[in-house]
Amino acid sequence: MPTEADPSLHLHMTAMLADALMLVSPWKPVFLLAPLAVWGWFVSSIMDKHATRFHLPRKKWNLIHLTVATIALLLAFLLPVPGIGGFFAGFGAITVILLADILIFMSLHNRDDRVPEDHMLRLDFSEMAAKREAKKSAKEAGTVQLKIVSAAGNTAAVPDKETTEYEVRAQAETYMIQAVDMRASRFEIGPLGGDGGYAITATVDGVKQGIEQMPPQQAVKLVDFWKSTAELDVNDRRKKQRGEVTVSKDDIWHHQVRMDTIGGQAGPKLTFTFNPTKAVTRKFDELGLFESQEKALQEIRETTGGLILIAAAPGNGLTTSTYAIVGKHDPYTSIVQTVEFDVQAPIEGVMQNKYDASGDAEYSTTVRSILRRDPDVVGVTDFRDPETAKEIVRADLKRSKVYLSVKADNSLVAVQTLVKHQGNPEESAEALVGVTAQKLARKLCNNCRVPYTPDAGLLKKLGLPADKVKQLFKKGGQVLIKNKPEVCPMCAGSGYYGQVALFEVFPIGNAEREMIKAQNWNGLRGEFRKRQLPTIQQAGLRRVVEGTLSLEEFGRVTAAPAKPKAQAAKAPPKPKPEE
Secondary structure: OOOOOOHHHHHHHHHHHHHHHHHOOOHHHHHHHHHHHHHHHHHHHHHHHHHHHOOOOHHHHHHHHHHHHHHHHHHHHHOOOOHHHHHHHHHHHHHHHHHHHHHHHHHHHHHOOOOOHHHOOOOOHHHHHHHHHHHHHHHHOOOOOEEEEEOOOOEOOOOOOOOHHHHHHHHHHHHHHHHHHOOOOEEEEEEOOOOOOEEEEEEEOOEEEEEEEEOHHHHHHHHHHHHHHOOOOOOOOOOOEEEEEEEEEOOOEEEEEEEEEEOOOOOOEEEEEEOHHHHOOOOHHHOOOOHHHHHHHHHHHHOOOEEEEEEEOOOOOHHHHHHHHHHOOOOOOOOEEEEEOOOOOOOOOOEEEEOOOOOOOOHHHHHHHHHOOOOOEEEEOOOOOHHHHHHHHHOOOOOOEEEEEEEOOOHHHHHHHHHHHHOOHHHHHHHEEEEEEEEEEEEEOOOOOEEEOOOHHHHHHHOOOOOOOOOEEEOOOEEEEOOEEEEOOOOOOOOEEEEEEEEEEEEOOHHHHHHHHOOOHHHHHHHHHHOOOOOHHHHHHHHHHOOOOOHHHHHHHHOOOOOOOOOOOOOOOOOOOOO
8 A cells, every 4th residue: 555655646636636626616606606796786776775665575575585596506506417518507597597586576566556667677788778878968968858859850959058048948858857757747837927927837646736936038938949849930929839749868758748839918828748648548447437337337338329428627537538438339330430629639440520610610510510420429529619519419319329528527517517508408308318427536655655543533424434444544755765764756755646537427317307307406416316326425435445545635626616706896986075
């Protein structure tokens, strides 16, 4: 046997050590752990922050991430594949597993209702590069950040710095960005009247909010700038004009913006509507009807012919509901048409007739002309004069079904409005087969709403069972991030996010017709109640109980409209004493 000093043993051990060093090459572990390092940064810097920000189950997800990482490491180092092939197999395994963890989290995260669309995670490196390039360009250009393109495809040029035009554009963009960040559906630059100057306002979730007041000269410059981007006549400040532009910021958001401008004694007014087509486009199933209301409306729709009133106060989704209900009819088995002052969006398969206000024919005459063609379904989206009501009621409603949009606060007022304009209660009653009405209310933000135990006395006053309603919700506006209160990123601190429609749907039968003929409005209200279908108020309370509405918002929406105050009669001037 060889001794310790045997040189052959020394050489043999040296060779084995060299082989070991070759197997554990210093670059291989580093290369193998690189995907883990990238994954760890993405989890800690992005995914964990998003989970915290939007109240996702953070602890649960962190446990899942750690489990996935452990499995990936074990597979990478213990995969039973020899040689260099085993190394690449392990690298592939750890990369695929960690990438799957990221993609699964992103997919579930983006589907969650608490996450707004502009905060969804996307693994798009080209988009990231484009955003970096856009930010770089914006920084070089100063405060000009938006790309504005007219309907003709022309991009608004950026004026030279140190010019008045550049300052006007920068200011105009600032207000536009602020309105978008507020989630405004409308944005307005208009005179206050008198010497009050101008106000910039934004409508968010159906409620108008002030942004800023400014002198008329400054506001008119902003109006002129935006009119020029839409290629409207800047010099004509009295005529009603309409144009469209596409506005985008850093490839982060992209909006179609419709501009409507009109002049007045106090000065021009400019109204922006964001994504106008999308704003009025809803599927019938997305309107928010309860099941009993859907069935009632289905029965009304299946009735041959007749007049159905669709009612809502201005700004409460009247056009959206009219389009959705009319569009529910099959245009391939029925002739479906509309008569509109202004076509807001296309309805698939429906012939939409736009009224030509510059022509000789009256609106009511246009409605009569359409009805005489014997269509199966007609949607009349504007009810502006008594003649329109008379033409509809006189039409052959045994063959044609007509949906008439009425600006009214509820179903009862809608029927009263028809009778008042048409002038003959009996004819109106015979024509009617149904009526719907709605109001829009702001939905509580799911990310920051605050639960509380309601007062039993208040529940009793509202007609809610105190033994069943144990919890309601109110608006929040803040979320806790690492035990520190911060403004909710989803609703920007308002406590509300989006809107929900509160409907009432009532078929008109023989009992209701008798009340309409007699103009017995209390009796008609009683017949509606006998239907045991939810009123707008009852629909609102159901939304309160389910946590969609706050009691505060319910009260605001369902309160009776304020009556105009009667002006005090002026005392006649005292007679002058005779000289």
